[in-house]
Amino acid sequence: MVNRQLSPLQVNPRNGEPFLQLPSPHEHIIITPLRLTDKPAIIDIMNDKRVSQWLEGPPYPYLQEHADLWVDANKEVCDVAIRELEEENRIHPGGPLKVVESCPVRSIREVKADGTDVFLGDIRVDRCANEELDDDNADKENSLVDANMAKQTGDPSIVWTIGDYLAPSHHRQGIMSAAIAALLKDWVIPRCNVHIIRTYAMLGNEGSVGVFRKNGFKLVKTKKVWKELKGKERGLSVLEWRLEDQ
Ligand SMILES: CC(C)(COP(=O)(O)OP(=O)(O)OC[C@H]1O[C@@H](n2cnc3c(N)ncnc32)[C@H](O)[C@@H]1OP(=O)(O)O)[C@@H](O)C(=O)NCCC(=O)NCCS
Secondary structure (H helix, E strand, C coil): CHHHHCCCEECCCCCEEEEECCCCCCCCCEECHHHHHHHHHHHHHHHHHHHHHHCCCCCCCCHHHHHCCCCCCCCHHHHHHHHHHHHHHHHCCCCCCCCCCCCCEEEEEEEECCCCCEEEEEEEECCCCCCCCCCCCHHHCCCCCHHHHCCCCCCCCCCCEEEECCCCCHHHHHHHHHHHHHHHHHHHHHHCCEEEEEEEEECHHHHHHHHHHHHHCCEEEEEEEEEECCEEEEEEEEEEHHHHHH
16 A cells, blocks of 8 residues: 655655655755664764764764664664554545654665665754753753653644764765755655754854755854864854744
């Protein structure tokens, strides 16, 4: 049975996976669920300083055990999202498209001429749990994060955030700008009812700020001194996107 609830994602007849294809000139790029077989590519990318220096979370060096933990947990998030949509389609065939908490696709891949694909990177869209959520009042910050987490799925006042990275071999080709644009337009806005997104980039990460600015984000805060990460003092840029401004 065709799963209408995956709309407007397509389904790959070769492996049954939902996918989002980027528009021209990036139609050779698709976004799919995470796969267990992505681990070697993720380890390579995470051990490249052109990527790792700008990421707060992943450890460096990035080892097999890190990939095992991260991929297993995050693949499950994609699988749960797909199962929820299958269940909805089964219970309410022909019903309205359900508003959901997460996106079933996140892994950026390049499709080769023979139909095989290569893992290139990741985009995740989650509720914002960052201590920078609103202002510099530490006590208030925790309660804001708690309140953001407690809201019902689909509440337009939820503050979301985006994390992303791309293999250095494919930087500066407009891929991440196009991938975020497509994910916002085709899934995040219509299916998660996202109205507010706050994103965070280390000061000096011009690539990340460039991607967000091209997608309508505005710089709302700069902190010259933020925290020490991987042996370097880092500052922070905070950008915000509001649906009503687009
Ligand atoms: C940030 C990142 C995802 C950008 O992906 P990308 O596909 O290379 O970005 P795009 O090609 O869409 O670039 C969009 C704009 O950003 C700017 N930009 C991109 N890379 C840049 C760089 N290295 N230096 C200066 N500006 C840059 C440009 O304005 C560019 O637009 P233009 O090429 O039309 O001038 C990628 O560089 C990356 O993975 N970096 C390491 C991980 C990371 O920083 N993740 C984000 C954490 S907040």
